[in-house]
Amino acid sequence: MPSELSTDIDRQRRRLHFRSWHRGTKEMDHLLGRFSDAHLETLSADHLAAYDALLEESDPDLYNWITGRESAPDHISDALIELMKTFHNAK
Numbered sequence: 001m002p003s004e005l006s007t008d009i010d011r012q013r014r015r016l017h018f019r020s021w022h023r024g025t026k027e028m029d030h031l032l033g034r035f036s037d038a039h040l041e042t043l044s045a046d047h048l049a050a051y052d053a054l055l056e057e058s059d060p061d062l063y064n065w066i067t068g069r070e071s072a073p074d075h076i077s078d079a080l081i082e083l084m085k086t087f088h089n090a091k
Contacts, residue, residue, distance in 0.1 A: 012048055013040045019055050028059045031066055035084055050077035 020036035023029050032055070043051060054062070054076060064070040065081050066088060072081045 009045060009048065012052070016040060016048065016051055016055065023059055025059055028063060031063070031084075031088060035087055038087060039083065047077070047080060050080050053077075054080060 017033075017036045017040055019032075020040075021029050021033035023032060040048070040051075057076070061070075065072040065076065066084050068085060072078065
């Protein structure tokens with residue numbers, strides 16, 4: 001029987017996956033959706049929380065940070081942005 005914690009994390013992953021694929025622009029759906037397909041299942045609870053916070057940011061800011069056009073502000077997880085950059089640069 002799954003623990004309550006694993007059920008909560010699974011629910012959070014499903015919610016984040018949906019939000020990643022439904023941003024409102026095809027470019028961000030593609031960037032965040034593909035990343036979520038590849039990485040959400042393996043992200044730690046801390047990284048999931050950071051990703052959740054990241055999804056609260058505006059699409060233009062996210063696009064600029066992920067593509068390296070701008071540096072992310074201090075309140076954004078550098079490790080997560082770097083993981084996203086690496087993922088998309090490898091494609």
